[in-house]
Amino acid sequence: MKFKLRIWRQPNTLIKGRFEEYEVDDVGPDESFLEMLDMLNEQLIANGGEPVAFDHDCREGICGMCGIMINGVAHGPKAATTACQLHMRHFKDGDVIVVEPWRAKAFPVIKDLVVERAALDRIIQAGGYISASTGSAPDANSIPVPKPVADTAMDAAACIGCGACVAACPNSSAMLFTAAKVGHLNVLPQGQAERFDRAVLMVDEMEAEGFGGCTNIGECAAVCPKEIGLDFIAMLNREYLRGKLKGAGSRNA
Amino acid sequence: MADTADTQTSKAPEPAKTILDAKTPDGPIAEKWDKARFDMKLMSPANRRKFRIIVVGSGLAGGSAAATLGELGYNVDCFAYQDSPRRAHSVSAQGGINAAKNYRNDGDSIFRLFYDTVKGGDYRSREANVYRLAQVSNNIIDQCVAQGVPFAREYGGLLDNRSFGGAQVSRTFYARGQTGQQLLLGAYQALARQIHAGRVRMHTRTEMLDLVVVNGVARGIVTRDLRNGKIERWLGDAVVLATGGYSNAFYLSTNAKGCNVTAVWRAHRRGAYFANPCYTQIHPTCIPQSGEHQSKLTLMSESLRNDGRIWAPRQPGDTRAPGDIPEKERWYYLEERYPSFGNLVPRDIASRAAKSVVDAGHGVGPRRNGVYLDFADAIERLGVNVIRDRYGNLFDMYENITGENPYEVPMRIYPALHYTMGGLWVDYNLMSTIPGMFAIGEANFSDHGANRLGASALMQGLADGYFVLPYTLSNYLAQAKLEPLTTDHEAFRAVEEEVNGRVERLLKANGERSVDSYHRELGQILWEYCGMERSEEGLKKALELIPTLREEYWQNVRVPGESEELNQSLEKAGRVADFMELAELMCIDALQRKESCGAHFRSEYQTADGEARRDDENYAYVAAWEYAGDGRAPILNKEPLTFEYVALSQRSYK
Numbered sequence: 067m068k069f070k071l072r073i074w075r076q077p078n079t080l081i082k083g084r085f086e087e088y089e090v091d092d093v094g095p096d097e098s099f100l101e102m103l104d105m106l107n108e109q110l111i112a113n114g115g116e117p118v119a120f121d122h123d124c125r126e127g128i129c130g131m132c133g134i135m136i137n138g139v140a141h142g143p144k145a146a147t148t149a150c151q152l153h154m155r156h157f158k159d160g161d162v163i164v165v166e167p168w169r170a171k172a173f174p175v176i177k178d179l180v181v182e183r184a185a186l187d188r189i190i191q192a193g194g195y196i197s198a199s200t201g202s203a204p205d206a207n208s209i210p211v212p213k214p215v216a217d218t219a220m221d222a223a224a225c226i227g228c229g230a231c232v233a234a235c236p237n238s239s240a241m242l243f244t245a246a247k248v249g250h251l252n253v254l255p256q257g258q259a260e261r262f263d264r265a266v267l268m269v270d271e272m273e274a275e276g277f278g279g280c281t282n283i284g285e286c287a288a289v290c291p292k293e294i295g296l297d298f299i300a301m302l303n304r305e306y307l308r309g310k311l312k313g314a315g316s317r318n319a
Numbered sequence: 320m321a322d323t324a325d326t327q328t329s330k331a332p333e334p335a336k337t338i339l340d341a342k343t344p345d346g347p348i349a350e351k352w353d354k355a356r357f358d359m360k361l362m363s364p365a366n367r368r369k370f371r372i373i374v375v376g377s378g379l380a381g382g383s384a385a386a387t388l389g390e391l392g393y394n395v396d397c398f399a400y401q402d403s404p405r406r407a408h409s410v411s412a413q414g415g416i417n418a419a420k421n422y423r424n425d426g427d428s429i430f431r432l433f434y435d436t437v438k439g440g441d442y443r444s445r446e447a448n449v450y451r452l453a454q455v456s457n458n459i460i461d462q463c464v465a466q467g468v469p470f471a472r473e474y475g476g477l478l479d480n481r482s483f484g485g486a487q488v489s490r491t492f493y494a495r496g497q498t499g500q501q502l503l504l505g506a507y508q509a510l511a512r513q514i515h516a517g518r519v520r521m522h523t524r525t526e527m528l529d530l531v532v533v534n535g536v537a538r539g540i541v542t543r544d545l546r547n548g549k550i551e552r553w554l555g556d557a558v559v560l561a562t563g564g565y566s567n568a569f570y571l572s573t574n575a576k577g578c579n580v581t582a583v584w585r586a587h588r589r590g591a592y593f594a595n596p597c598y599t600q601i602h603p604t605c606i607p608q609s610g611e612h613q614s615k616l617t618l619m620s621e622s623l624r625n626d627g628r629i630w631a632p633r634q635p636g637d638t639r640a641p642g643d644i645p646e647k648e649r650w651y652y653l654e655e656r657y658p659s660f661g662n663l664v665p666r667d668i669a670s671r672a673a674k675s676v677v678d679a680g681h682g683v684g685p686r687r688n689g690v691y692l693d694f695a696d697a698i699e700r701l702g703v704n705v706i707r708d709r710y711g712n713l714f715d716m717y718e719n720i721t722g723e724n725p726y727e728v729p730m731r732i733y734p735a736l737h738y739t740m741g742g743l744w745v746d747y748n749l750m751s752t753i754p755g756m757f758a759i760g761e762a763n764f765s766d767h768g769a770n771r772l773g774a775s776a777l778m779q780g781l782a783d784g785y786f787v788l789p790y791t792l793s794n795y796l797a798q799a800k801l802e803p804l805t806t807d808h809e810a811f812r813a814v815e816e817e818v819n820g821r822v823e824r825l826l827k828a829n830g831e832r833s834v835d836s837y838h839r840e841l842g843q844i845l846w847e848y849c850g851m852e853r854s855e856e857g858l859k860k861a862l863e864l865i866p867t868l869r870e871e872y873w874q875n876v877r878v879p880g881e882s883e884e885l886n887q888s889l890e891k892a893g894r895v896a897d898f899m900e901l902a903e904l905m906c907i908d909a910l911q912r913k914e915s916c917g918a919h920f921r922s923e924y925q926t927a928d929g930e931a932r933r934d935d936e937n938y939a940y941v942a943a944w945e946y947a948g949d950g951r952a953p954i955l956n957k958e959p960l961t962f963e964y965v966a967l968s969q970r971s972y973k
Contacts, residue, residue, distance in 0.1 A: 078884065096609040096722065104835070105612050111833045111888065116879050119887055121402065123575040125615045128500055129406040147719070155722055176546055177885040184523065187403050191515040195508035196467045200387040200785045203458075203465035207422065210476030211469075220469040220494060223501060227405055256467050 067093045067159045074166045095155035119178040127151040130226030135166040140230035140289040148291045168233035172276040185275040193267035194247040222249035224292040231286035237278030242286040245302035265305035266315030339958040342746040343447040352451045360797035367392035373555035378407030380760025381561030382506035383784030389513030400526045405507040408575040412499025415491035416777040418456040427488040437965040440768020441917035448765045455786040466505040484773025527582040537756035548883040552806035564739035564761040568898040570842025572736035573618040579894035591751040592943035594744035594764035597909035602737035603669035607689035616735035626697040635680030660972040670734035689731035740767040744943040748791035759783035769917025825892045830875030834891045854922045858910040869899040914938045
């Protein structure tokens, strides 16, 4: 297969970027999108050019490191899939493919398709945990968790933190990401003690980082590679509101 | 008790070394860890905040260690090459984590988990370490549940278990097929809490490029900021390496693309012994390579072998579609060779059998590089819904990658590099041969011997990080006489200069070939001669090829771009340079070990029916290699292994 690529090139955060056009040939249908970019990079290196920088690591859809806009869609055309698990058989020979980085105020471009997502880590640091220092835990089976509750927690905990939800959202909101962590921990019995502080602190941090608000558009859930549902956002809204009414979120650590 | 390596690079014999002392406590095995903990010097909370600890790596071992050390009150600097600590490769583990809880009342115990792990490692691990691992396994599950790890539950709300990797008891805890991810998120969240509290400074997109040793004691590291190329010096009172394994030396493996040996290898060159580098595990059920441009291999959980039947066409070169091959022309080679275990033989045996079948021309698929894993019988026996319940997500993943529907045509599988049991030599306290430098998780060698059992890697990473290192590191700091230093010290300056020199040399080579093309070639040499089956002849061949390739690499590699920017080619170039050196040591180690054990199979040392033949009389030791300088043969040091609690026996699966 042969493709024409329009790829965003940007040397660093300060210099303005632009699209460049490339062609790759002899791409096999079983190759992944990132392997196709590898081929392009080998070609660029051989011809004395500069390879395209893009983030990736596990290449099996679980680490959340890869993330690019492919023809305007976060992670590309196939639902419930990360860019590394997207294969070229989903494209047609001769297609023109536009490749861009995540675009959001809170995700500055470092180079080409690589963005800084540390803001997501800081949302977790604000309260996305259960304070249980090593050694303090009771026997694991002393805290029964009904199976449906454990399953709901797991559905939310499947988030890989890739940032596709932010990139897809017209407001660049990180609500789905934040809701997934609050949803994971707030339904569990172990998470009750810090429940309202967690919701308030994380949402406040999200806003401080420059992510936008949620206006229930739903693009986030549509592109989420782990199919995290909008119901978690509804839950976060409830937790946040109740937390605010209780005056939660004022603790320091 | 030491001798020099039998290689062509050897120049002069090195002086003999003493036997390595593992500092294992005395007394009955069940009491050793308690005794060790009681004998340790304590550090008061007020004094802990005077110490700074460097932790390199943020996976299960590094993340749990950094979080726990922060909770204890130490100042911690934690480093990760990824953009977030949550992405470390532990995240990819699917199957589960073992613990001796005996929640199933099926006869499990700490002693049985210990016994199974020593036997599974083919009697090449240290008994005392493995016993401690089994002891703390239960604390790990408690800790993870308290953090909110969503393990699978039964309807009564209690924890579910499954049997895994051929174990006769159900001791594996799991969170769907994402156990590694969920355990890592637990450690990551604990780490996030300490970052927020100011106890841990997290340095993402930062790679350790060398270790700084001052007067024989590890005191810091030199790193490169991957965003802008800035080289920096970091001072610490101790250094902990939690940087994972080295499967990526083979280029194609199930490891994440960034996994590398640089931190470990640089520490080795500074004086840390490297133990058992030839113990590399090959997982039997991965998706075969589909093309020349393939960048990594994907593992399919070994639980698939519970219901799938493995076969290949009996006739070599048979290119008919699987459905057109009649039953009597199908070769169920595992069922024929191992009637009692059949398709469930251990990883090393299943992998070797697949390779021999493909090598003999029976391979299937467009590249003739796999064997079938067929669910047709299971679907007929149990119905498609049962199979979908058990393996639905794996079948979907397979179809997504290959474009073939495994409900209708058999899966194609082939073995791939997956885990490395070898690593930095550490004593019972997880300290390397450099005082003040510790190695935890896959980066050390200690617990899995010559073969790791399924669901044991997650257990070891968290055991080291949550429950072992925090004690042994405190004990070290409480007694160490550390000289006051700053990063202006001559040793830091010299190391930084060396690091800069290497970066510059790679950029200046400006040759003809890309880093990846060399990495692929190195991988092919290792796979061919130091992979699933090794021979003296092949290893000697590899030991000719590797130094030649390495020399060419430094002359002819092309690394575009500059050092003062994000430069992924440069990152890879440094890592591949270190893999080139490690690869030679792997082959030297495989050559000196004139026996077959676990994942190390030497074709000269097998039983009449083709099974691994151990030589306990001569090789029941840990081979700990000492770096002797460039162009000089490494020195072999030995830690003899004694087995007081698990009787040595031959494994049989017939």
